[in-house]
Amino acid sequence: MNEKIAPHLEELTRALGDIEATGIRAEFEKLLAFRVPPDVAKQSLLRKFGGAQQSLKKELKVKDLAPNLKNFEINGRILELSEKALRPTEGTVEGRPSTLYTGVLADETGSVPFSSWQELPCQVGEVINVKNAHTRVWKNRVRLSIKERSLVSKVPEGAGTPASLPSLEELSKSPVKKLRDISSLDLSVSAAASVLQLSHRDVVVKGRQATVISGVLADETARLPFTSWAKLPGVDIGSIIRFDTAAVRMFRGVPSVEFLAGTRVSVIDGPEAGELAFSFESVKKDPVPLKMREVEARDGLFDVVTSGNVVSVRPGSGVISRCPECGRAVQKGSCRMHGKVEGVRDMRIKAVLDDGTGTVPVMFNRELSELIYGKTLEEAEALMYSDISKDAVFEDLRRILTGRVLSVRGNASRTEYGVSFVAESVRAPEDDLAVRAVELLHRLDSMEENRVRSRAVSPVAGEVDDA
Ligand SMILES: [Zn+2]
Structure with a gap:
């Protein structure tokens, strides 16, 4: 070791x-x-x-900000600023300030939300210099943190000053971008895209019935999920739309756009649509595979394809037990959140893929694990109980998967430990998974029959299966 x-x-x-x-x-x-x-x-x-x-x-630009940076210097223009009085119970530490200032700081490279424990010596539109600034992660985004020990000063503007930042008007404009370029550095964006998927859902917000529209947008560079709280008259699957000033949200490291009351959405058709670099027909095709180097370099990717050889199978792959409440993996019969629980059996695989340009760890859920492993959860369990080694399934997985070429489609996001890819579907180019899927289904069917029979005898076991 x-x-x-x-x-x-x-x-x-x-x-x-x-x-x-x-x-x-x-x-x-x-x-x-x-x-x-x-x-x-x-x-x-x-x-x-x-x-x-x-x-x-060194002095950092907004685009350089990453989680957990300490003691750096940054200049930026204040785009938004508000203050929030904290209730006494929230100020946990004695002597802590009772007011939190929050807002948005921007330079020519991007915008970042900030929070400050000290009153800032400036107003919206003015430029500040922060020394001993920090960052942390809040709501899936990097946030600039101005602490009591940070030094904040207003930077005067005009001839002879180093502040050469774009004007407030320019920084407040939501930039027109290709979908691939939308990232956590954007708080709002404008773009043109085709609607690939669309669905309506009724939800209750603050006691009132509301309809939320969600779906997937695409242009020639990427796909992104979107939601809209406003009705979108005339917009359907296949429509090409232009949206102006949509909010950018981050979810599990992947950006999405949200249409709010202030977002203008219009349908593009006729000759104007013909001038775009994409059409509904061109974007609805399967995504072009990315090199792993490209996947590694990005913070978050939605619905992309990449492929490589399995170079290792991570420990923790195989048959696991999940908490019926929250789905977390149960360790030694107990959930991190819910204590002792009766776990639900599940199977997952974490495999590291390499295509020569980079490596990407990929997570496979039960359905995909069964497909690439070629064994069902029940078969894996049978192997687990028939072998004295508790790593029998893990060893079997390594033997079967290592070296194989897999092509995966799904979402990638950057975590503290690097990029992680969650597969939504998988193909094995040199191996016909479709044939294997049919074989598996046949075996599953016969096992299902057995299960139904055993359920009739033992209904309790059946309930656990359904959980
Ligand atoms: Zn739990």
Whole structure:
């Protein structure tokens, strides 16, 4: 073990200095204890602390902001500013300020929400300089955090000042973008896109009935989910629309656009639609596969295809038990949130794929796991109980999957430990999964019959199955 991790520790020391004193070594070992592979743990620490170290020295732009940066300097124009009085119970620490200031700061590279524990010496439209600024993650987004120890000053504008930021008017405009370029750096955007999917759902918001429209948009560069709280007359699947000033939301690391009351949406047709670089016919085709390098480089991707060889199967793959309340994996009969629970059996696979340009860890749910493994959950369980080794299924998975080429379609997002890809569908180019699916279905059918029979005898077992 030590021989395996020694080169990683050396590299961390070269990049980050005294890793014993700074506690980075301890954090590395903690990650290993959580079964994070050494190279992934190392990369994650390099990102985490390498970024913080760099930020000590330099001034950052909004586009450089990442989670958990410390002690950096930033200039930006205030786009929004409001204050919120905290109730005494919320100010947990004695002597903490009772007012929180929140808003949006922007430079020419993007916009970032901020919160400040000190009153800012400026108003909307003015430029500030923040020293000893921090970042944290709030509502799936990086947020600039101005602490009591941060130094904030107003930057005067005019001749001879370093502040050469775009005007308030310019920064407040929501930029026209291709869908691929919409990211967490945008708070609002404008774009043209075709409607690929659309559905209406009735929901109750604050006691009132409302209809929310949701679906998928596409242009020639990407697909993105959208929701609309306003009615969209004349818009249907196949429509090409232009929207102006839609809000950008982040969900599980993937951006989506939200049409609010202030968003203008219009249908494009006739010659104007002909001038666009895409049509409904061109965007409804399957997405063009991405290189893994491209997947690794992005913060969040919606409905993309990539393929590579399985280079490893991660521990934690195989038959697991889930909490019936929240779906979290149950460890030793107990859920992190709900304590002792009667777990529900499930199967999942976490496999690392590599295409020569990069590596991407991919999660497969039960249905897809059964397909690529070629065994059902019940068969895997049977193997688990027939073998004395508790890793029998894991070893079997490694034997069967390692080296295989898989093409996956799904969503990717960046987490603290790097990019993670959740597969929605899978193909094995050199292996006809469709044939395998039919075989599996036949076996499932016969097992289902057995289950129905056993359920008649033992209804309690049946209930657990249904949970
Ligand atoms: Zn739970």
